[in-house]
Amino acid sequence: MTSILDELKKGRWPSFVKELEKTGDERIVKYYEKCLKDKKPYFGHGGIVGVTGYEAGVIGRVAVGEAAKILPEFHLFRILPPAGYFYTTDVLRKICDWVDKWGCKLLNFHGATYNLQAFGIPRDKLDPAFEELAKIGFDLGGSGPDVRTAACCMGPALCEWALIDTLDIYTTLMKEYIFDIHRPRFPYKFKIKISGCPNDCTASGARSDLAVIGIWRDDIKIDEDALKKYKDEELEMVAKRCPSGAITYKNGKFEINNDACTRCMYCINVLHDALKPGDDRGASILIGARARGRYGAFLAWVLVPFMKLEPPYKELKELIDKILDWWDEHGNPKERVGETIYRIGFGKFLKDIGIEPKPQMVYRPRSNPFWKYF
Numbered sequence: 001m002t003s004i005l006d007e008l009k010k011g012r013w014p015s016f017v018k019e020l021e022k023t024g025d026e027r028i029v030k031y032y033e034k035c036l037k038d039k040k041p042y043f044g045h046g047g048i049v050g051v052t053g054y055e056a057g058v059i060g061r062v063a064v065g066e067a068a069k070i071l072p073e074f075h076l077f078r079i080l081p082p083a084g085y086f087y088t089t090d091v092l093r094k095i096c097d098w099v100d101k102w103g104c105k106l107l108n109f110h111g112a113t114y115n116l117q118a119f120g121i122p123r124d125k126l127d128p129a130f131e132e133l134a135k136i137g138f139d140l141g142g143s144g145p146d147v148r149t150a151a152c153c154m155g156p157a158l159c160e161w162a163l164i165d166t167l168d169i170y171t172t173l174m175k176e177y178i179f180d181i182h183r184p185r186f187p188y189k190f191k192i193k194i195s196g197c198p199n200d201c202t203a204s205g206a207r208s209d210l211a212v213i214g215i216w217r218d219d220i221k222i223d224e225d226a227l228k229k230y231k232d233e234e235l236e237m238v239a240k241r242c243p244s245g246a247i248t249y250k251n252g253k254f255e256i257n258n259d260a261c262t263r264c265m266y267c268i269n270v271l272h273d274a275l276k277p278g279d280d281r282g283a284s285i286l287i288g289a290r291a292r293g294r295y296g297a298f299l300a301w302v303l304v305p306f307m308k309l310e311p312p313y314k315e316l317k318e319l320i321d322k323i324l325d326w327w328d329e330h331g332n333p334k335e336r337v338g339e340t341i342y343r344i345g346f347g348k349f350l351k352d353i354g355i356e357p358k359p360q361m362v363y364r365p366r367s368n369p370f371w372k373y374f
Contacts, residue, residue: 288338
């Protein structure tokens with residue numbers, strides 16, 4: 001009888017089972033096949049495992065029951081990646097050699113946590129493996145109730161729409177909060193995601209406790225000559241679909257009411273030859289997103305409508321410090337900062353951290369990412 005794994009190797013598309021077999025570690029393949037046959041995983045949390053001097057960055061995985069005889073432990077290293085996932089080929093080769101030596105030859109480029117992840121490092125090799133990893137120039141990322149590894153888009157390195165230097169902001173914040181990344185002290189995890197423009201390629205508005213999104217606050221720039229090259233149907237469609245109704249197109253005249261514009265970038269994405277973001281650029285700071293929890297799904301809501309972001313980003317770091325201190329004092333265990341704000345009240349939160357209320361902070365009606373309009 002053909003095994004389940006043999007079935008998964010069939011077909012036109014690449015098979016992850018074949019990739020598991022390439023590691024040469026039969027234990028991984030046997031363990032995975034047992035999980036599929038029994039229809040349940042056998043790995044539980046491995047308890048307190050980690051690198052000496054660190055309290056985060058290593059995810060313990062220990063098998064239970066009969067699976068422990070096949071693959072007793074499969075610990076995971078979360079590795080802090082460079083901003084924008086930019087590696088040199090020389091560094092990639094060093095990382096691959098490192099995981100071949102200490103792990104099971106499996107790397108995750110990259111996890112949903114933004115970390116580079118290495119699998120299968122035994123407990124007794126955690127310290128020497130980390131010492132060698134540090135010599136390559138890498139550190140551990142976040143795990144547990146701490147400041148997690150941040151995420152950023154590739155920003156000005158590859159994207160013409162980048163309104164802030166996401167790469168520099170990421171690097172600065174990771175250096176600033178490296179102690180809080182390695183030593184959990186908060187009620188729960190705190191994720192920071194940085195997007196260069198309102199297109200929000202890191203999905204920070206839905207997935208991060210603190211979202212930094214590039215924005216502009218002056219008028220959208222219009223190239224009238226380029227605008228004439230678009231068809232009437234295209235211009236009418238953009239005007240009709242503008243979320244805030246800020247665009248009108250009548251009698252061949254295309255106009256934008258910038259006071260009503262929410263800077264969603266829909267029109268710029270469609271009419272990219274004719275429309276460009278303004279020159280007065282900075283970031284909107286949003287707070288409180290998460291996919292699930294005791295109060296349901298949250299989209300982030302605006303905390304600071306516009307903040308100029310220039311190195312060394314003193315204003316942004318001061319704001320984050322205030323938020324972390326407030327949450328550390330008021331948050332309950334396993335409660336994300338958005339849930340703490342929801343429980344205590346946004347008004348008190350703003351008062352405690354010293355921010356004046358603004359109309360852009362209105363949370364409703366766009367609060368639930370799973371709500372559909374028909």
